[in-house]
Amino acid sequence: MKALTREREHRFFHAVAWLLAGLVFLGFARTYYLKSFFGAPALPLLLHAHGIVDAVVWLVHRSDCARELAAH
Incomplete structure (x- = not known):
């Protein structure tokens, strides 16, 4: 039972890490990562x-x- 809980925790934190990375990308996409597509200086x-x-x-x-x- 404990191993299953640890595996779920690992999956959860892994998913949260990817979610946060995606949010950072979306937040900075227009002005930094994809600025050439949006005409930013x-x-x-x-x-x-x-x-x-x-x-x-x-x-x-x-x-x-x-x-x-x-x-x-």
């Missing part, structure tokens, strides 16, 4: 660097949170 290099730094910091933070939770 080019972004300065500083904004690209800001996005990369934010994404890396967020991913490291989330990974650390998940590691801490898994330890308990």
Whole structure:
């Protein structure tokens, strides 16, 4: 019974991770990922660097949170 619950939890969190990734893509699609299709102006290099730094910091933070939770 416990193995089945763990498998469901893994599926749930996997699905939530994909859902959040999809929402991020949809949220930034018009102004970033698909801007050439919507005629948005080019972004300065500083904004690209800001996005990369934010994404890396967020991913490291989330990974650390998940590691801490898994330890308990």
